[in-house]
Amino acid sequence: MTTNVISLVSIGAHPTSGRPRRAEQDARAVELGLQLAGDSLQVLHAGDVNEPTLRSYLGMGLPQLHVLEQPAGSDALPVLSDYLREAGAHVVLTGSQAETGEGSGMLPFLLAEQLGWPLIVGLAQVESIDGGIAHVLQALPRGQRRRLKVRLPFLATVDNAAPKPRQSAYGPAQRGELAAHDVEVEHDELFTGAVLQPAKPRPKRLKVIKAKSGADRMKAATAKASGGGGQVLKGLTPEAGAEAILKLLIEEGVVR
Secondary structure: OOOOEEEEOOEEEOOOOOOEEEOHHHHHHHHHHHHHHHHHOEEEEEEOOOOHHHHHHHOOOOOEEEEEEOOOOEOHHHHHHHHHHHHOOOEEEEEOOOOOOOOOOOHHHHHHHHHOOOEEEEEEEEEEEEOOEEEEEEEOHHHOEEEEEEEOOEEEEEOOOOOOOOOOOHHHHHHOEEEEEEOOOOEOHHHHOOOOOOOOOOOOOOOOOOOOOHHHHHHHHHOOOOOOOOOOOOOOOHHHHHHHHHHHHHHHOOOO
């Protein structure tokens, strides 16, 4: 049985300039799909068929890219789920989070829930697919891998540990076809009423002492602190002590 593999792609943004580009993790999803299915891979996008950035995916050697035409602010979830059902997809690959728009990272979870499929988070490699069962490697922190067995069909988010995407070539990008599909547009009312703003940097984490054994933790807890930058508060009123603690938290970036 031929495995029907579909990779979902979106429009990315350069982290410094903000200019449109192919999304990094989506490009890895396409690369992994090409290694699995070759020329039979389907690549799917929900949005504007005239977006020139889509051709950077075609430049990876794709003969065609399917586009579910819908304006900005539309809900991609229902049209994607309908298409995947009708296409008879067995494996759906996608990035973990969009680089533009809402970027909540919830689409893969909502899509898997609506389809009733298992979801693998952080896919690094598909080792084999045989008899309706896929053997895959899931990326874990610190370079570790977990071998999983999952029944088809399934959806997976691709991790940065997945194969690096090939470069996009100009010739194939111009020769490839952008196939538009008319779909019923559903407006995302929640996103339409939302106010987008740049993400704020996370507060600086307080120093945490790491120890492997109980003895090391006891030593760290009882050892005399090195360095003379601390301040001992004695004989202060509760209000003065609270102000000093608040000042420290503000300096450490915990409270803004």
